[in-house]
Amino acid sequence: MPTQDHMKQALQTYVDAFNAGDAQAIVALYAADAVVEDPVGNPPITGHAAIGEFYTNAIAGGAKLSLDAPIRGSHGDRAAMAFTVDIPGMKIRAIDVMTFDSDGKITRMDAHWGPDDIET
Template identity: 70%
Template structure:
């Protein structure tokens, strides 16, 4: 089972890789068969090729992420973070909470992004 320290470090690496403009660093945190639901309630993204494409597009938009609070662990195999996504080119700000679930190998197997229409502002 992944440790709290490992899970928190992966979530920080997600933020750092995203803000460094490195989609390969971000998608590399995920298992090959991982599932992303961003936002929850929308169609899922699954598998290496789809995850790679998702992060190339997301990072290519010029979005930047900033933590709103410390990354949180759990007594299980998940960790969460509250953060803000700023997309200057679109004049858009989204406040989100991501919950990531980890496999035995320490890779992310599932990411759920919680944000809705009320969490977006122009």
Template identity: 70%
Template sequence: MKAALQAYVDGFNAGDPAVVVALFADDATIEDPVGNPPITGRDAIAEFYANNVASGAKLSLDAPIRGSHGNAAAMAFTVEMPNMRIRVIDVMTFGDDGKISTMRAHWGPADIES
């Protein structure tokens, strides 16, 4: 799980959304931020990451990636964009196949700096 999350960061920062999308199960869901309607399915997830990578955003880890003894892992990171910074914690669950089944991004207005 930790290796998958590192691949997520590396693929995103390399500007390759296909690398990120390949980490997700076909029926995965994304809730970004938590409380928004979920983004479901490979096509919607591909569009989500293509748009985010195209924005010029880059990710930097704020602490080591954390894994559990179960099926979840989390990472605290900062999204750097041209005119803003967002502090985020992503919690992801994984299926038996090692693919991400859910991604929940924890951030809100107080976590945005301009």
């Protein structure tokens, strides 16, 4: 099982890579068969190619991330972060929960946000 430090660092790397416009660095954090559900309730995105396309599009749309609180670990294989997505013309307040495998790669990302979490 990955350590809390590893999981927290992976999430910080995720934020930093996103803000640097580096979709491939984000994809490298994921296992090859990882699943992204953003937001929870949307059809899952599976695998490096689809996940890469998802992040490339989000970055191209001008989105930037800022943490609202420290990244949180767990006693298990998950870590979470509360953050704001600043997109030109709107903000989305979200909590992402990432599940990790024994190699320290993200196997699942669940983004928790809904209509009430969007500001225009």
